[in-house]
Amino acid sequence: MHDPLSYPYYPVHSYLDGGAPAVTATEFYNPTQDHIARLFHGSLGTAYSICTEEFDRESDSAAAAAGDRFGSQLIVQTATNVEGFSTGALGAGDHGIWRVWNVAGGVSDFIARDAETWVGTQEFIWTAKVQFFNGTFARLETAGNEGFLIGLGNLASNLPCFYCGPDFPDWQTFANGAGVATGVPVADGVWYWLIITRQGSDVKWYIKNGANPLALERTLTWGANLTACRRYVRMNQNAGGAAADGFYIDMFARGVPR
Amino acid sequence: MSDFTGPPPFEFWDRVQGHLGAYCHAATGTNWSATHEDFDNPAAVPGYCGDLRIVTDVNIDGVPAMDVAAAAARAPGDAGVVSVLSKGTRGWIFEMQSNTSFVGDQDYVISAKVLITNRVLLDPIDDNGFRIGAGVERDAFNVSYPAFLAGGDKTTWHISCPRESGGPAVVTDTGVVIEDLGTTLPFAPWYVLTISRVGYALRFFINGKLIRIGGLEGVYLEDYPHEVRRYLLTRAFHPGALGTGFYMDYFHRLCRR
Numbered sequence: 001m002h003d004p005l006s007y008p009y010y011p012v013h014s015y016l017d018g019g020a021p022a023v024t025a026t027e028f029y030n031p032t033q034d035h036i037a038r039l040f041h042g043s044l045g046t047a048y049s050i051c052t053e054e055f056d057r058e059s060d061s062a063a064a065a066a067g068d069r070f071g072s073q074l075i076v077q078t079a080t081n082v083e084g085f086s087t088g089a090l091g092a093g094d095h096g097i098w099r100v101w102n103v104a105g106g107v108s109d110f111i112a113r114d115a116e117t118w119v120g121t122q123e124f125i126w127t128a129k130v131q132f133f134n135g136t137f138a139r140l141e142t143a144g145n146e147g148f149l150i151g152l153g154n155l156a157s158n159l160p161c162f163y164c165g166p167d168f169p170d171w172q173t174f175a176n177g178a179g180v181a182t183g184v185p186v187a188d189g190v191w192y193w194l195i196i197t198r199q200g201s202d203v204k205w206y207i208k209n210g211a212n213p214l215a216l217e218r219t220l221t222w223g224a225n226l227t228a229c230r231r232y233v234r235m236n237q238n239a240g241g242a243a244a245d246g247f248y249i250d251m252f253a254r255g256v257p258r
Numbered sequence: 259m260s261d262f263t264g265p266p267p268f269e270f271w272d273r274v275q276g277h278l279g280a281y282c283h284a285a286t287g288t289n290w291s292a293t294h295e296d297f298d299n300p301a302a303v304p305g306y307c308g309d310l311r312i313v314t315d316v317n318i319d320g321v322p323a324m325d326v327a328a329a330a331a332r333a334p335g336d337a338g339v340v341s342v343l344s345k346g347t348r349g350w351i352f353e354m355q356s357n358t359s360f361v362g363d364q365d366y367v368i369s370a371k372v373l374i375t376n377r378v379l380l381d382p383i384d385d386n387g388f389r390i391g392a393g394v395e396r397d398a399f400n401v402s403y404p405a406f407l408a409g410g411d412k413t414t415w416h417i418s419c420p421r422e423s424g425g426p427a428v429v430t431d432t433g434v435v436i437e438d439l440g441t442t443l444p445f446a447p448w449y450v451l452t453i454s455r456v457g458y459a460l461r462f463f464i465n466g467k468l469i470r471i472g473g474l475e476g477v478y479l480e481d482y483p484h485e486v487r488r489y490l491l492t493r494a495f496h497p498g499a500l501g502t503g504f505y506m507d508y509f510h511r512l513c514r515r
Contacts, residue, residue: 001282008275008282009289015271023271035278039285050285056293056357056488056511058311072309089485092362093515095291125286193288208288255286 001038001255002123002197004206004214008035042255051114052253053231056096059085063112070112071098074231074252078111082235087248093191094250100235101134101246108237108245119152119198119226122257126152126160126196126231129250132188136245141236142167143179148236148247151196152229159229160203162194173205173218182217184209191250198223229256284512291359292512295488298338300328307340307354310488310509314353318495323350329505335448336507343375343503349495352503356488356511361455363480364514368392368488369452371507374408377438379498383409383416383429386493388504391418391453392486395427401483402427404460406451408436410494415449417462417469423482432462432469440499448507486513
């Protein structure tokens with residue numbers, strides 16, 4: 001469940017009567033039991049935790065201050081000259097969208113997060129779907145100043161994340177004090193699925209870039225004990241920010257063993 | 259399937275993969291989206307019924323009409339129940355909805371477990387005495403959304419759905435009687451209302467039983483509608499009784515991205 005490019009996210013085989021291909025314990029029986037167990041534990045049990053924010057709640061007022069709800073599961077930590085609120089789905093595949101935008105132009109800062117998770121040395125999966133609009137990317141703060149960041153925590157936390165800024169053309173990956181480019185350019189008007197997982201001791205970053213298939217962008221062997229992990233998202237602009245700059249978010253989820 | 263008498267047909271393996279994949283995608287993946295509302299919060303959030311935003315809650319005097327509150331579970335199977343009941347006897351409108359999902363041509367299912375009190379005091383079906391489903395009767399783009407209907411003028415559940423893409427909604431009597439014992443315990447039974455689209459075929463179920471429309475299993479509609487949402491509208495503009503409204507146990511949505 002922590003590899004978005006394999007079973008259960010993709011079928012093992014299309015099985016045919018007559019025994020070809022064979023249904024094996026390694027490929028099918030054991031993984032199926034494991035994944036079902038994770039889902040049941042995540043729902044009702046003790047050994048797994050799943051939180052999925054689908055942004056399906058319509059806002060009755062803008063999330064514009066610390067303490068306001070962002071979606072149903074996240075809370076605004078910082079809101080400077082920004083508003084977050086629900087908006088209509090833009091196109092096929094959008095299921096509950098919230099928008100964050102710069103209200104008056106100029107400096108803006110938005111941070112939303114959920115409660116802490118102690119991942120430890122375990123595997124995990126963090127998944128998010130975001131899009132910039134209004135030419136925002138060019139007016140973000142620099143990547144080092146977290147122009148836009150989404151992941152398990154901010155840069156100071158050293159936790160794995162994606163981040164970007166106009167000083168780099170591509171999505172950047174970060175963990176353990178070092179950022180590495182992905183080669184996937186950041187553009188307005190494009191939905192990005194951004195997935196961070198740990199499989200064994202390998203932290204992996206994946207991007208689905210618009211209509212392109214999901215692809216592994218980076219692997220870092222890092223089995224460190226990760227504490228104070230959150231679903232964390234930030235948009236940060238300096239004085240060059242324009243009114244109505246912002247981003248959409250469609251989904252932000254995490255799965256982690258207990 | 260029992261030991262030593264397999265193997266099952268190939269469909270079993272593929273369906274296990276398909277269902278497991280869909281659930282995992284909805285949880286942490288990219289290809290499905292699911293929202294569950296079990297009305298498990300014992301404290302009502304102002305302006306909301308569960309996670310559905312209350313769009314309209316007003317009586318004919320222009321003041322809030324309904325009491326939205328967690329209700330006691332009254333029978334086995336009730337697992338988090340919300341009640342939305344009129345505070346007074348003046349006529350009222352109540353409307354709530356979730357955010358929108360752009361389903362395009364993908365599969366989806368919307369399902370709710372509801373119970374209506376004092377159905378006979380609701381507005382007629384044609385006036386949306388009670389409407390629950392995927393959206394409004396007709397939006398600004400002239401799109402009509404599939405829904406279940408009830409009203410003070412009909413004793414049965416009805417379905418509202420176009421018979422052809424872009425066509426007007428057609429109301430069909432399901433023949434399923436809505437038992438209504440007013441507001442005195444024991445209430446009427448629950449009704450599980452499900453709208454499903456699989457491969458352009460739109461189907462309706464009440465308590466798990468498929469409802470035939472015009473003698474057919476469902477309606478074949480390509481490319482309709484693009485967007486859906488969990489939606490409920492109910493109204494009783496004739497003088498009513500206290501405690502008129504509905505109970506709800508859950509309101510879920512599942513969509514393929």
